[in-house]
Amino acid sequence: MANETFETRCVHAGRDDLRRLGVHAPPLDLSTTYPLPDLETAAASIESMANGGGPLGNPVYARLYNPTVGRFEAALAELEGAEEAVGFASGMAALTACLLAVRSRGSHVVAIRPLYGGSDHLLCSRLLGLDVTWSEPDGVSRALRPDTALVILETPANPTLALVDIEEVVEQAGRVPVLVDSTFATPVLQNPLRHGARLVLHSATKFLGGHGDVVAGVVATDPALASELRQIRIATGALLHPLAAYLLHRGLQTLPLRVRASQHGAEVLAQRLAGHPAVQAVHYPGRPGADGRGLLGRQMHGPGSLLSFEPRGGRPAALRLLQELRLVTPAVSLGSTDTLIQHPASMTHKVVDPRTREEVGISGGLLRISVGLEDPEDLWLDLEQALEAASSTRLVLAAARVPLQSSRSRTA
Numbered sequence: 411m412a413n414e415t416f417e418t419r420c421v422h423a424g425r426d427d428l429r430r431l432g433v434h435a436p437p438l439d440l441s442t443t444y445p446l447p448d449l450e451t452a453a454a455s456i457e458s459m460a461n462g463g464g465p466l467g468n469p470v471y472a473r474l475y476n477p478t479v480g481r482f483e484a485a486l487a488e489l490e491g492a493e494e495a496v497g498f499a500s501g502m503a504a505l506t507a508c509l510l511a512v513r514s515r516g517s518h519v520v521a522i523r524p525l526y527g528g529s530d531h532l533l534c535s536r537l538l539g540l541d542v543t544w545s546e547p548d549g550v551s552r553a554l555r556p557d558t559a560l561v562i563l564e565t566p567a568n569p570t571l572a573l574v575d576i577e578e579v580v581e582q583a584g585r586v587p588v589l590v591d592s593t594f595a596t597p598v599l600q601n602p603l604r605h606g607a608r609l610v611l612h613s614a615t616k617f618l619g620g621h622g623d624v625v626a627g628v629v630a631t632d633p634a635l636a637s638e639l640r641q642i643r644i645a646t647g648a649l650l651h652p653l654a655a656y657l658l659h660r661g662l663q664t665l666p667l668r669v670r671a672s673q674h675g676a677e678v679l680a681q682r683l684a685g686h687p688a689v690q691a692v693h694y695p696g697r698p699g700a701d702g703r704g705l706l707g708r709q710m711h712g713p714g715s716l717l718s719f720e721p722r723g724g725r726p727a728a729l730r731l732l733q734e735l736r737l738v739t740p741a742v743s744l745g746s747t748d749t750l751i752q753h754p755a756s757m758t759h760k761v762v763d764p765r766t767r768e769e770v771g772i773s774g775g776l777l778r779i780s781v782g783l784e785d786p787e788d789l790w791l792d793l794e795q796a797l798e799a800a801s802s803t804r805l806v807l808a809a810a811r812v813p814l815q816s817s818r819s820r821t822a
Contacts, residue, residue, distance in 0.1 A: 424485030462637025492630035497650035501613030504627030516557035527759035580606030616745030672715035725774035744780030
């Protein structure tokens with residue numbers, strides 16, 4: 411399907427066997443075990459899967475392989491331009507498997523902040539026996555050691571939306587593999603493998619599922635690392651449930667439509683928030699000056715549908731604003747059809763050291779929004795009334811004697 415557009419491939423990827431099966435929708439296989447035709451075939455199949463390969467005609471047992479999971483993996487690999495992909499029970503299970511897979515190459519990891527709070531916490535915990543050096547994007551080469559096994563980055567970064575030049579990091583890393591958490595971008599807006607990364611990680615819970623009803627992770631990579639990841643998944647039991655894989659595969663069909671529609675909403679809200687006197691700062695890749703390295707168009711196909719902002723008045727104003735919202739839902743996670751807002755310092759990045767949070771721009775007043783598919787005008791009216799209702803915001807505005815503007819006097 412190399413000649414089809416990305417949108418067409420999203421609809422048809424991972425469905426190559428449906429005509430042969432005589433079905434239109436991919437079947438959902440919930441079997442935990444499979445009848446064995448003979449012991450020799452079963453033994454050969456188990457040996458193949460234990461070594462990171464696929465089944466030889468018979469999956470034997472669901473922890474080893476599931477055809478519904480396999481279809482989703484094939485589809486995601488195609489959309490990322492990867493040879494293979496491996497699904498996991500969650501994004502954190504996927505990251506853990508990646509760290510275990512490179513452990514034989516060394517015990518040192520170079521990581522660029524900010525990362526998702528759970529990722530940061532796992533790296534700092536030393537649970538996996540890894541030594542981590544935190545680096546700025548332009549300092550990766552200086553942070554490398556002979557035992558460096560992996561370089562990790564997230565772009566756009568959670569929750570500041572900072573962009574990292576993948577090609578620059580890959581060049582600095584040399585022979586050390588680079589893992590990119592591309593959850594915020596999705597394959598619609600960014601394909602890190604094409605810029606030299608060796609592993610692409612997604613919390614599939616987010617945009618890939620897209621409806622807030624599935625927890626999963628997936629890694630797209632080359633056959634050698636995919637084989638190691640599958641071995642780890644079998645040994646640790648971090649398998650992706652077939653029902654989750656079914657929902658994820660279905661979600662891929664509408665992924666481009668959802669991402670681009672919510673991106674439009676984010677662009678509208680970022681502009682409106684930036685022009686509101688009660689807002690101190692807006693962080694969004696599409697804002698003027700936010701993309702100093704010219705990565706939009708070169709690395710990303712668009713600024714995405716997440717943004718963060720800081721209301722005047724800091725943490726008290728941010729918390730009051732959350733209480734006043736009526737349409738936007740205060741909740742963690744992102745990439746769903748409805749708009750979610752959360753306070754990173756209290757939620758997703760609570761486990762990160764407070765001093766580190768401040769150093770990477772996660773202030774007490776920072777709020778992160780994942781824009782959904784609602785009408786941007788409805789979302790703005792809700793955000794505007796919440797800003798105006800926050801008591802600390804009123805005090806700030808009164809002291810500054812700055813009148814509030816009606817949304818009807820501003821254009822998108």
